[in-house]
Amino acid sequence: MNFSLKKLSAILFAISILFSCTPTKEETIDYTSMTDAQLEAVADSLAKAYIIVDGHVDLPFRMNVKGFMITKTVEDVSVETTGNFDYPKAKRGGLDAPFMSIYVPSRYQETGGAKDFADSLIDMVSRLPVTFPSQFAMANTPADITTNFDQGLISLPMGMENGAPIEDDINNVKYFFDRGIRYITLTHSKDNQICDSSYDTTYTWNGVSPFGEQVIAEMNKWGIMVDISHVTDSAAFDALRLTKSPVIASHSSCRKFTPGWERNMPDTLIKAMAQNGGVIHINFGSSFLSQESQDKFQKMREDLTNYRAENSLSPEDSIYKAYAKQYTTDNDVYEDVEKVADHIDHVVSLVGVDHVGLGSDYDGVGDSLPKGLKDVSTYPNLIKELLKRGYSPEDIEKICYKNTFRVWEKVQEVAQELQSS
Missing domain, CATH: 1.20.5 (Single alpha-helices involved in coiled-coils or other helix-helix interfaces)
Structure with a gap:
């Protein structure tokens, strides 16, 4: 069954249960007047019908810490685990494409070995589809994700959290593209060779470094999304000025709810990102959600x-x-699921529904996840809340994956143009 038929059948199935008939126009359905049970049925159906992309899931570092082994004696994510992400939970929640975070702690900037550590996590992710071929598949493009979705497989696209593994060699941008990296978070908790971090107080570059300018240009050339989560405001605005492609924030929320905390994005930056065509993926961590x-x-x-x-x-x-x-x-x-919806509401009120997505930070924010969104089985709870607030299925489809796909496809298009010029 292709994606469009699968999507349509799931929606019509939920509607037929609720109303014992199928309305001729979806627009006539008032989701805000439904009972909780009805909304739950529709939300679960939409979660299964639509591709759900999550911009940031920290499974690779979790596997590294716990000692993932192919022999399954330590951590087998093909079955239920105590972590936020595993295959059964993802299937229950409708998660189809979690960006695997290749997280490189900032300490490697001092000790060396950042590139080798990133490679080790990429190797670990790459083994998952080999070990569990009926459950997982790698994905380097939106088209790959769609194909995997049609086959019932969970895609594992990869983003690198911290540009430190590029080290001082610009050729490493292409190297990591060839290894499957499709976004790079420019830095993490410390200023690095590319730009300043929102968690640091040094302001080494007062934005993006001269080398960072080259890195962004090279990312544009090869089709790697520029991720401005974790960076200072000045670095983010520099990135927007320098890039020829739309950017993303893979796991950030709105500073309106956490005044003065630079890790979240201010309204001015959200507006600038929207003008650039980009997407902010809302982080679910409670400390990201409210002061x-x-x-x-x-x-x-x-x-x-x-x-x-x-x-x-x-x-x-x-x-x-x-x-x-x-x-x-x-x-x-x-916090609770309603507060995550508040952040989505805020972005939509500022710049419209085309510029917001999901970036949970599952397995990365520890025990701070909000009530109702404790693991990857719970995306339907957020969809239910959005339906209650008047979001249409088309709006929710954009939030789940279409906005991210639009940016990613534009980044690919710009890369092709730059390579041919």
Whole structure:
């Protein structure tokens, strides 16, 4: 069954259950007046019918930390795991194309070995389809993802979080393109050779470095999306000035809800990105979603640190773990799915529905995920909330994948033009 028929049949199936008939025009359906049960049925159907692209999932680093082994003795993501991402959860939630984050910690900028570490994670991701060929497939283009979707496979496109592995060799941009990298987050938690980080206070370059200008040009040439998550405002505006292609923020949220926190994007930058044709992929982490949650997490860290010190406990002690779990329950530190929808609403109110996507940061934001979005099985909860707010299925389809595909395809088109000029 091709994608369009699969999509149509899923939508019509949900509608027929709810109304015992199929309306001649989808526009006549008032989703905002449906019961919760009806909305859940439609949301689940749409999650299965549409391709869902997530701009940032940190499975590779999780596998590295836990020691992923082909022998399945440590971490087998083809079955249910305790992590945010695995095959059964992804299938339940309708996730079809999680960008695998090739995350390279900033410490490698000091110790060396960034390129080798990135290669090791790419190798690890590449083994998944070999080990589980009936479940996963690599994907280098939107067309690959569509083909895999039609075959029931979960695609594993890759983005590199931190440009440090490019080191000081511009030829490494093409090298990582050939290895399957399709976006590069220019830096991470420290200023690097390309640009400044929003988590740093050094402002080494006051934006993008001279070498970074070459990197962005080379990314444009080969068809790698420029990712401005993690960078300073000045670096982001420099990237927008320099690029010939649309850019993305693979896992950022709106600074309106976290005033003064540079890791999230201000309205001026969201508007500039939209003028460039780009897309902001909303991060699900509670600390990205509200100042209130940031404040609660800060107090929690202080209280738990004090508790461990007062009782001579380590983070691994069972007594401490039980206390910490009860603390989070009693103090309600987590945001909820509604707040993620608030961020989507804000982007749409600023620049329209064509410039927002999903960038959960699953397996990357630890235990800070919001209620209702605790793992990759829960995308229907967000779709349900958007339906309640009046978003049409066509709007949701754009948010799920069409906006990201549009940027990616334009980046490919510009690359072809640059290579032929």
